[in-house]
Amino acid sequence: MLQNYIKIALRNIKRYPLRHFIHVFGLSIGITVCVVVFKLISFENNFDTFHQDADQIYRVNTMVDYGKKVASNPGTPQPLNEALKNEFPSIEITAPVYHAGKMIVRSGDGAKNLGASDFVSYVDNGYFEIFNYEWLAGDSSSALDQPNAVVLTVHSAKKYFGEQPLHQIIGNELLYGDTIQTIVKGVVVDLAKQSDLVFTDFISYSTVFGKYDADNANNWAGLSTQSQMFVKLFPEQEEAAREGLKAAHQKYVSADIDWIKGFNLEPLREVHFSSTYNGHVGDKRTLKGLMIIGFLILIIACVNFINLETAQAQLKSKEVGIRKSLGSSRKQLIGQFLMATYLIIVLAILSGILLSHLVVIYFQNLLPAGFDMSFFAMENLVFLLALSLLVLFFCGIYPALVISKYSPVKAIKSGKYQKFDINYFLRKNLIVIQFGFSIAFIIVVLAIKSQMDFLMNKDLGFEKEAIVYIETPYDADFNKNSSLKNELLTVPGVEEVSLSFDALMSGSLIIGSVAYEINGELEELDLQMKMSDTSYLPLHDVPLLAGRYFRNNKQEVILNAAALTKLGIDSPSEAIGNSLKYRDSDLLIVGVIDDIHTRSMYEAVKPTMFTYSETVYNVNVKLASEVNLATTLENLQESYKKIYPNEANDFQFLDEAVANFFKNEIRLRKILFFATALAIFLSALGLFGLVSFTISQRLKEISIRKILGATIADILVMVSKEYAMLIGISFLLAIYPAWYFLSDWFSNFHYRISMPVGIYLLSGIIALLLCLCIVLIHxxxxANANPAEVLKDE
Incomplete structure (x- = not known):
């Protein structure tokens, strides 16, 4: 029987190729989106899940008071490691990790440059006890016991020593940077699976930290995202460990370090979605949005199938009547139709797998590194099977029930059953649903584009064009950076150079608490601090509202307008000459600037204090308006190498760094544009097939109307007005979900456009014109058919 079902299904495909092409192509698009979304979600959720006892591994985070809210910071004070290791029995293993970043590596005598390593870290043996690395050489239990030891991955070992046998590498010396002399103590296999632990060179933690580092051994206020800690708990000890962290905070963090509010545990599976070492952070909100988009696109594709099948159900009425007369039961007819439908779904899945590779190529720049579309894993096959059954349920059940219930007597007698008002009603509503989704997508895409255009063109308050910057080593002193500044000023095409703690617009945030006398009483205020030399603000063309720029004086500061508002000062000129108390120093306000954007547009401009400082790690360079960029950048890099020959940092453009603040929105816009195009295409494809069938069924009616005097315009209006009404209903239904999504999305931005009402109307007009074009073509x-030809058999 199954063989007969397949033969009948193949025969029908051959008999009605256009209808089945629309079915296969439409479903394949919906399946393609679902397949890509599933693979992406599976990829993002499988980072570091392969480690043994992964559910017992956590990262310790610090709860930090950022002024208006307390948030989790992945950094931890270095002495926390010793405290947890010695005092809390719920913790089995602790592993401090310091990410040193990119460093130049040379042979032990310093004579040979072996290249830069991007992911150098300082760890102890606990790291390799927690995380599962395969050791090829060295002793895993003691390799990092002593200072100046290093463990390499196979990648780094081959990079530094070529094809030399691994056991011969043990004992060789390597020089990291200018001063870190190490001896190779082990070689491990690179983590081949999805992992955020991207380190390739592991220097013993005791080389620079812990008991050998008197400055940081008891510094509970030292907090940096470079310094993190992982722990492995004993089974079912999470709650005890959390209580232990509370006790550690109360015992060791003194009251004057009031901005550290405590410590918490972050499960290893969640680390990928918060802060990682390679910069690729998963976004659960985006994944959830992609799931919704995939589901909606699949629904639209299924609606197409149901619409066309129920519309053409009357054509199958005589076949159904004959089969019932010959003894076929309704159950058999349902089975036959479901088999035919499943065959179409299988073809659509095969097409979808091929199309998914094209989608991945199109979105290659937006997808994470290492993402692939292989389908040989068992979970992929299970997903495809489950997806095929789900689509079969959506697409096949209702049409099968409709077709199988035809009465044999009426079907054979008239060649059709009857006019199914309920089916006609459902088809109209399904069209409304399809175009409702499409219109909602159009509204959202146009609104996001308007918001992004607004942000990208908004005046930031400073000049970002033709400015490049580069980071200097974290341990560089001010004198060396000043030498670099002087060196860069000699490069042709350079107008100005400035030293600062960070770029003018960046993700870093330093908060300082100052006191200001109001009505005879000192009141404290938290200000964002931007530290630099005297050229920082002039280099970025930041104008003064009052006063002057600060000089080489740590007691002189410049405030922005937001800071004046917080201090209760009415005008910029009134602020000049007033004093602020910061720690044990009196600060003199010498200048006021307007509010400039130093962070993302998600938040309001913070009250900010600009101050002179010699704690600088960033070099900012303003280029002349007409320079050869390639040559100038090459000269800048050469000048940088003169001062820091063993560093591998590169100059970056400030305007590109600013654009990176909107990378999530740019990604969202591209994804939604793609989803909108698919939704419109699928809706148009379904409408094309349905209108084609409907018009063919009304040819005789149209011909009779022409004979009775109807013009072509009358006929076009008659056929189109029903669909125009359906699009109008779709538009009304699309307004609320689009408004709801955009209201939530706009709320993330402090600076945003007002709700674009005109875009709603424009989206409805676009959908209406698309629908009318399809209907009018048919x-x-x-309307131009010859009535004599149409009615010659009557």
């Missing part, structure tokens, strides 16, 4: 052909 209607015009039918």
């Amino acid at each position: 209607s015009f052909s039918a």
